[in-house]
Amino acid sequence: MRQTILIAALLAGPAAAYEPLVEKQEFTLTGFQTRGGEVIPEMRLGYETYGTLNGARDNAILIPHFFSGSSHAAGKYSPDDAAPGYWDAIIGSGRPIDTDRYFVVSVDSPVNLGAKDPNVITTGPATINPAMGKPWGMDFPILTIGDFVDTQKGLMDQLGIEKWHAVMGASMGGLQSYEWAARYPDRLDRVIPVIASGWADADLIAWLDIWAAPIRLDPNWNGGDYYGGAAPDAGLAQALKILTLHANSPEWSNGTFGRAWAEAGADPGQGWENDYNIVNVLNGAGASRASVSDANHFLYLVRANQMFVAGQPEGSLYQGLLDIDVPVMLIHTDEDLVFPGDAVRETGAIIRSDGTPVEIVELQGTRGHLDGVVNIAQAGERIRAFLDAE
């Protein structure tokens, strides 16, 4: 069977780095306490693992995911999959995060965007509230990035892992990485926040609200009470469109699309039904993604990101970062519109100010924020050395 799969993978082209097929697993936390003081009776989440946990249980690396992502960080579910997980370029046998050496754990967040995606297992407003026998909707407790981390800590305990060898994540996964290091300094050995800074600043808070606005305007949203009826997919598609453009760069949009019309001969000056190619493509991508996503989950993710301050200290943006004492590698790009270079450098300077070692790796590319996902391989050997250091 294993051989058949390998042959099929070879026939399909270059094998994914993590060669065994990946299976989604799930875990459940009962009576999950949120940091806001509420209780979620049953928190059911998905996760994936790559590699093998060693006898000492000390070779585990945690990968929390980004806003629109899932636990599918590497490998393929089936030999026919068009693409492997998002960080497959650096996770696998012989790769920088070497699955011959490390046991990689990637976890679906609560309120995961892909609530209707068969490869995502999550708990959020689209989940049945056991007390009511219908979906929670906007009655689901507001969660923080700290709550996401606490679900991962629950899995960690179930797996019998005392300390992560490292925590590494991109964007919202980077926020979770900071949170781990600030809040649970004894439960990890090092941390690699990628394309993320130590708090959500006013500019990000406002842009996240702008991402969310189309959902609230869609009449189908209905205050979040749409389960069983028509979903606010038009608003959600527009929200996803903004996210897509914001996470890219002008160099990408101009270089890819230029001023081309969506259809030859259909001049946008001659009819409102005519449009530009870039608008058409972004609309299509937003609509496609909306079909496996949930609009309320999007709103919960927005709020969690807006509320983020590493370690969630009272009244200080910095204390949580000063509480970080494990070695830090920050990976980012200066073309990032979501977490600009200045904010990442300032974060690094604060962590370093009390002697904590901080390495900063700058990526080059044309994808803006997304370079942290699609061009992560540039940092591969730096990551390998950082992980393998004694």
Added chain:
Amino acid sequence: MRQTILIAALLAGPAAAYEPLVEKQEFTLTGFQTRGGEVIPEMRLGYETYGTLNGARDNAILIPHFFSGSSHAAGKYSPDDAAPGYWDAIIGSGRPIDTDRYFVVSVDSPVNLGAKDPNVITTGPATINPAMGKPWGMDFPILTIGDFVDTQKGLMDQLGIEKWHAVMGASMGGLQSYEWAARYPDRLDRVIPVIASGWADADLIAWLDIWAAPIRLDPNWNGGDYYGGAAPDAGLAQALKILTLHANSPEWSNGTFGRAWAEAGADPGQGWENDYNIVNVLNGAGASRASVSDANHFLYLVRANQMFVAGQPEGSLYQGLLDIDVPVMLIHTDEDLVFPGDAVRETGAIIRSDGTPVEIVELQGTRGHLDGVVNIAQAGERIRAFLDAE
């Protein structure tokens, strides 16, 4: 009477530079031909003038306005006005655009955003279509920046002006400035496009569509047919919010708002009705501006800006810029998210490539795109020298 006004102005604080009170005037073009081949039976628009047209009629300077602006470029309508026109800092007696010397003409665009503003006179989808006896709605012809320029050319002819001494405008006003120089090279002596580049690139096209999306999602928009009923003000307010944030800079939003909550004690983590101060302020500003604006006009402005290529040449982004032969001064800032520095410099390089003189002036500030409006005085003496050169 004049003395009473001056005293009142003195009592009210520093006098505006253009001291005589400003009066909105209006002009009408009948049978206006659009570049798209349609006819608008009656194009009625407002304008303002500052200074006096000389006997040779050769001291006139045209100021077209930006996306959310109007012809109110300088002075006050009444001594009690809280603020003068947007470029009052550089227009007035003794100021860089010296009204003792020049006759300044500023014109309301067609499809002007402020259709319900008593100080704006415009013609667009909110105007009664004489053939139907009701507002045009989305049946109003799609207009281009070139059409805006052609309305100004109509006024120019009515005023008996053969040549503008200069055309100068910010943002969408800068696009109109390029268009004047590319299309009517014999009708102006020099041009000053501010915070604008020579074409709308894919990135701007997509962002403009994102600005417009909330309007289309508002159920009150109803395909543009809302006159006489409830207007899509919620969507329009969100559209104006995006525009406001996009036209500013992270330095401004972070420095002004930080992570403050909208209301002390109202934790955004404890209820969906609670929000951050920056979101609250942007929502308020959007709603306030929406009350004097028209949603369909917003959509027409978006399309006009998306379609912009200087001189509207067939199949070339550059030919219109190469057709510019009068001296050019480009004023911009590198922190501009709407018309980035690279695009302005590229525009300048193309114009200069066939020997046309181009000066580039860079503004410093923390307001991003808006520095071209609020910090224009930094370029004052450069503008004065450019205008006064023989």
